[in-house]
Amino acid sequence: MVKQFLAAFENKIRSGNHERFIGIGIVPLPISPVYCASKAGLHSFTESLRVQLRNTKVKVFDLAPPATQTELLDDFNVEDMKGASIMKVEDMVKVAVKGMQTDRFEIRPGQANQLKMMNRLAPGFILKQMSRSVDRMLRTQN
Numbered sequence: 001m002v003k004q005f006l007a008a009f010e011n012k013i014r015s016g017n018h019e020r021f022i023g024i025g026i027v028p029l030p031i032s033p034v035y036c037a038s039k040a041g042l043h044s045f046t047e048s049l050r051v052q053l054r055n056t057k058v059k060v061f062d063l064a065p066p067a068t069q070t071e072l073l074d075d076f077n078v079e080d081m082k083g084a085s086i087m088k089v090e091d092m093v094k095v096a097v098k099g100m101q102t103d104r105f106e107i108r109p110g111q112a113n114q115l116k117m118m119n120r121l122a123p124g125f126i127l128k129q130m131s132r133s134v135d136r137m138l139r140t141q142n
Helices: 004-008 010-014 033-052 073-074 089-101 113-120 123-130 130-141
Strands: 020-023 059-063
Touching: 004 130, 010 033, 033 059, 059 089
Parallel strands: 020 059
Antiparallel strands: none
């Protein structure tokens, strides 16, 4: 499928245009397991695709935004967002565009970079912190 998709870009690439792919990867968020698993899969896919396309003019970027002020956050409990720095969409887009312009292939605006580093250093702690919303939900069901 990727080969067929990339074939659509061949004419643009031959004409000198550079193409970009953007993927999104984040740490586990137990309240949204399918969403997060798909993003983790996309992160893995962008890494592999970047290697496969390194000798072409196609650039593959991985964008992992932090909590961003979108409709997605409307479904979260205020308690779940306690301590999170919510980034404005416009600010996240500026960081993403600047990252692509400077060929920074893994772009993590705002708190996203800190979260990734903390997840590497203390994965159990981060999972526990990210699980608070599920824990709260389970307590209210009992």
